[in-house]
Amino acid sequence: MPKVIFIDQDEKRHEIDAPTGLSVLEIAHRHDIDLEGACEGSLACSTCHVIVDPEWYELLQEATEDEEDMLDLAFGLTRTSRLGCQIIMTDELDGLVVRVPSVTRNMMIDKA
Ligand code: FES
Numbered sequence: 001m002p003k004v005i006f007i008d009q010d011e012k013r014h015e016i017d018a019p020t021g022l023s024v025l026e027i028a029h030r031h032d033i034d035l036e037g038a039c040e041g042s043l044a045c046s047t048c049h050v051i052v053d054p055e056w057y058e059l060l061q062e063a064t065e066d067e068e069d070m071l072d073l074a075f076g077l078t079r080t081s082r083l084g085c086q087i088i089m090t091d092e093l094d095g096l097v098v099r100v101p102s103v104t105r106n107m108m109i110d111k112a
Contacts, residue, residue: 002094006033009102018089024050024098025084035100041085043067046074048084053097060087076101 004018004027018027025048028035036047043066052060057080063071067086071077084098 002089002091002096004089004093005095005097006035007097007099008034009100018093018096020089020091022089023085024048024087024089024096027089028084028100033100035084037085039085043070043083043086046070046083049074049076049081049101050084050087050098051076051078051101052080052082052087053099054080056093056096056098057082059092074101 039045
């Protein structure tokens with residue numbers, strides 16, 4: 001089974017089994033990684049913001065425009081930021097390294 005490595009706010013590494021087809025957000029929630037995900041993957045918040053290790057960033061599917069729009073609202077945005085709910089595990093992503101940012105915006109964003 002592929003693995004994801006989460007680096008948490010305290011710089012601790014968590015190497016976790018990551019079943020294919022699950023999002024990074026779902027995997028984080030199953031293992032008590034502190035990643036919020038207020039809208040549960042419906043692209044209506046940016047609280048699932050993760051910073052992808054640059055080596056892995058290029059291997060991900062490109063972000064959709066909706067994801068880009070939400071990412072713009074994330075605190076601490078970086079060049080390799082993505083929304084955790086939009087990264088779906090595949091075998092190719094075995095060993096993926098993502099960092100949980102220390103600051104998130106803790107509220108739902110009303111898109112309307
Ligand atoms: S959980 Fe809200 S956009 Fe990912």
